[in-house]
Amino acid sequence: MTSDARSISGAAGRFVRWETAITALLVAVFVGGIGVSPDFGNSGNLSFALRDLSEIALIALPMTLLVVCGQVDLSVASVLGLCSALTGKLWDGGMSIEAIIPIVLAVGLVCGLINGFLVTKLGLPSLAVTIGTMTLYRGLAYVTLGTGAVSQFPSTYTDMTLNNVPGTPIPYPIALFAVLAVATGVVLHATGIGRSLFAIGAQEDAAYFAGIRVKRIKLVLFAVSGVVAALAGIIYTLRYGSARADNGLGLELTVIAAVLLGGIDFDGGKGTLGGVIAAVLVIGLLRNLLMLNDVSTETQSIVTGLLLIISVLTPRLIAVFREAQGRRRGARPATPAASS
């Protein structure tokens, strides 16, 4: 993508903000859902839909920060699987959940640090690194637990992931997500660190020469991503009451789909957390709606895919359209933009 085309799509963005569009889509899905399925709007179903999103929503937070600064972490679902397998293994070995949680979070931290070190110390592309660690961590999950499953977790803990905060339709994991989302939002949009992230994503070299500690920031982000994925692994395990090595298989793609649908530019440097949260909700509500109408998971997959393509295609098409218009008026010199 040339900076030229980017600035045009930025100009287009001023007319219709992506977050506004995605929020409108959210409202449309919600209203349409109530129209289509009578059960959709009741609070029991909505809190079910929310609960079903727990892990995706949680992991989407650090992923947003990573994509904003031009990185990606494909290993998150594997970390989730590894941590789920480990939780099961340790529980099977007789440890208490209180003791297991810090261990598992530490393992997630190590996984994240490995990603971060490979990316920052060796200067490797995060896509290649995390494809490698994705395979590695998933393999380790199988080494830990094989193809078996561990269940029979104590109900006090499983209930914690299933119950709502008293008096509200908000499940506990989503309440946790809300707290973390506020924290992430503040970091991204109201602090110098957040501005640094956007700067790194827009122009990494410039950010470096402006004195931003690019490597340190990236390392921390990958570490956080690992810890959050581990947390999601614990929640996943308790929520389904089942620890398996293949838990969360393919989840990374849904998370990335949510982040991109939320308007975070994959080239880095653009987007807001609000858009991502709206996108996570859109994906969750759509899934729930399709499920209520007995639409198969395969159609859900098609819908997710199309949504993803359309979400990135629309702003680009607007940019192309405006560029063509500008050229006709002769307002700007014709610059055929290179494909990325």
Added chain:
Amino acid sequence: MTVLAESPARSGPDGAPGGGRRLVDFILRARELSIFGALVVLVIATTIANPRFLSEQGVKDIFLNASILVLLAVGQTIVVVTRNIDLSVGSVVGLVAFLVGSFVSGSETNILVAVLLGVGIGLVCGLVNGLLVSFCRVPALVVTLGTLYVIQGLQYRIAQGEQISASEVPDGILSLGTGGVLGIPYLPIITVIVMLMVGYYLRSYSSGREFYAIGSSPEAARLAGIPIRRRVLTAYLVSGGLAGLAGVLWLARFGTVVADAANGWELTVVSAVVVGGVAITGGVGTVYGAALGALLLTTIGSVLVVLKVNSFWQQAITGVLLLVAISVDRLLELRMARALKSRTRHSADAPAAGAPASAGTAVKGKDS
């Protein structure tokens, strides 16, 4: 980097730059040689541990298993060289295997028709990817992630829990997977022919070199007047078409096709390409390297089976190998950059030779 190091435009007068070029050439060749060396060591060590590993059947199995992966790796190489990626290949293989399978099941369809149909479906998928990436300028990862979902979903819908079984597939097609000439199975022959063709094209045609130019520096390629969009579209068409061919070969080899056939292969293919020294940041690598990478991954799989290593370890080991491969690649690149830099200090002509190294290192991961 390959392009800059080898293209005639860069070859200055003999002397220091030439020395620099020789060094670049040597290290790049060493890159492929080292994969080959690793392969040889692996095979020898395994044969010592279990002599049956190198039996005729054992070798045949490795080549049969590798050929579909190699085919996909060749297609992926041409896409990755242009600094893009095609994650949809696994799902295309599955879709084609299933569609062609249901098309030919129970009839005596000519094998050529099956191949054409498969390649045709693959080309359509490649066209969609290519148009979205090149003309709509959507990031490749997003596009092919999206088409991965869509194609996979389509396949499940079409399959509806059904599967193609070998008994329905005409013998003519199955014999493509089992038969051969002079004891060499058809599958590796087809793969090697395709690999040589694509490899020759990329190396020896100026339009082939343009793929490298685009990946090395899109901006420079644009200024040089290279039709970037057309080349990127071509890359996706090749990748899609080869994935289609791979789908037909999958059907021929296994006969049985279930709905999630070749699911998740896209990452194996990308792994193979990366192990084979094709830089994910574009502009560097050959189809031969990628093919060696695919062969190495397949061989490791077989070795672990022969050595009776717990199959659960297999994935973990593959992951480690991938990480080692990209790290070693990166360290070589850094060393080469340093070596070239020290040479440039001694020669006035040298900056030309120094450029390729910096072109490679300047591209940080974000564009991939």
